[in-house]
Amino acid sequence: MDVYEQMADFYDLVYSDKYDLQFYLNEAKKANGPVLEVACGTGRIYLELLGQGLPITGVDLSQKMLGQLVKKAKNLALKPDVFRGDMRSFSIGKKFKLIFLPYRSFLHMLNDDERMLALANFRNHLMDGGKLILHTYNPSKFELELTKGMHHLETEQLKAPDGSRYSLDWYLDYDDKAKIARYRIELRLENGEKYSYEMQLSYVGQKKMKKMFKECGFKEIKEYCGFDYGLVDANCKELIWVATK
Ligand SMILES: C[S@@+](CC[C@H](N)C(=O)[O-])C[C@H]1O[C@@H](n2cnc3c(N)ncnc32)[C@H](O)[C@@H]1O
Structure with missing residues (x-):
């Protein structure tokens, strides 16, 4: 069974911090249009943005993770727009101004074929000029x-x-x-x-990430260190990628 199906009931105990929330909140407000969180899980970020009235859709592979999200939304009197799908292949007749994947979720793609499928799928769901934000890391x-x-x-x-x-x-x-x-x-x-x-x-080096974004047709590929848009140096651990369609 998929690990997130197993851990859905306790995911919020394992991943409870929200150090990245303000960053995604600012980006979603700046997008000024429909937003999609891919791999939205139990709604750690998703429900905060929905609660602020932002037009946000969510997709996740795990029905049980989505079940937790829906349960929490009900308690908050929020109406989530979420569906089950694989980041490599989901298809919805809607395009977004911003697509983002918090908490290194893109790194669940374990090889280049999977990564390219997912990136191409994100691009297909972006409006022209729309932005994709991914969080990756460099191991110490x-x-x-x-x-x-x-x-x-x-x-x-x-x-x-x-x-x-x-x-x-x-x-x-x-x-x-x-x-x-x-x-x-x-x-x-x-x-x-x-x-x-x-x-x-998976661990994907910076050069490879950049190359894959380019090959998928993304422009203005920017990388930042951490959630304060820091400069990337050799010691940077958390990498934030922003790429435009
Ligand atoms: C670390 S959790 C992040 C959840 C949420 N975004 C957060 O920030 O708390 C990773 C999520 O990725 C989802 N996931 C893994 N592989 C996926 C795939 N191929 N397509 C869509 N979602 C996937 C898992 O079900 C899980 O909910």
Whole structure:
């Protein structure tokens, strides 16, 4: 079963921070037109933008993740416009001023064929002059050396919105040949329940990303370091790509 189908009930405990929200909120306001979040998940960003009255559609591969989004929307008295689809192949008779993918979701595309299909599909769903925003990353030297098996990265002790305590243990196994990072997340709830999830993210170098955007016909390809539009240098970890149709 897809890892997000397995973790949908607890996704919001694992990925709870919103350090990127203001960035997407500003970009969606600037777009001044219809917005699409691809891989919208349980609505971490999607519901905030919808709550601000922005015209936003969402697509995600996981029905269970979308189920959580719809449940949360109901509690907030919001009416979401979301549908199930694969980023490589979804097709809706609508074009957008802005398409964005937060939280490195594009890196679930594990090879060039998948990446090119997805980029071409995003471009097909953009209006002329519309923008695509993707979040990718550069692994640190430390991470690149965590090969040949799972390595423990950190333990987080956290508090859920209902006040209960839980912990997260993060593990990483980096495959330098395939350029794939395999993560294991172990969740322990206060009531003793334990869950373990594994997922893979590809690592795509900056030169390759730029080349793929160009080959798919994007223009004005810009890269920033982090969500404050910083300059990209050799130490930049979180990369934000903005490309125009
Ligand atoms: C890290 S979560 C991000 C969710 C949400 N955007 C957020 O910021 O919290 C990645 C999401 O990508 C979705 N996903 C993975 N592969 C996908 C695909 N091929 N097409 C569409 N969505 C996909 C998963 O179901 C999951 O909801």
